[in-house]
Amino acid sequence: MDLISKLTQEKCPICKDTLITNKSNTLFSHIIKSCPKDHYEKEFIPSLEGYVEHYK
Numbered sequence: 001m002d003l004i005s006k007l008t009q010e011k012c013p014i015c016k017d018t019l020i021t022n023k024s025n026t027l028f029s030h031i032i033k034s035c036p037k038d039h040y041e042k043e044f045i046p047s048l049e050g051y052v053e054h055y056k
């Protein structure tokens with residue numbers, strides 16, 4: 001399983017909706033996933049090999 005398909009299975013921790021992927025910065029593989037209802041946002045930062053999470 002590659003990273004992208006793993007990411008696409010994630011859900012909002014608040015409403016359990018599937019997170020929407022916004023690959024606006026594909027050059028750096030910078031992936032932002034967010035709740036369609038705007039509760040939650042998760043950013044994958046390749047240079048840190050980790051995530052930053054935002055609760056709204």
Ligand SMILES: [Zn+2]
Pocket residue numbers: 012013014015016017035036037038039040
């Ligand atoms: Zn939500």
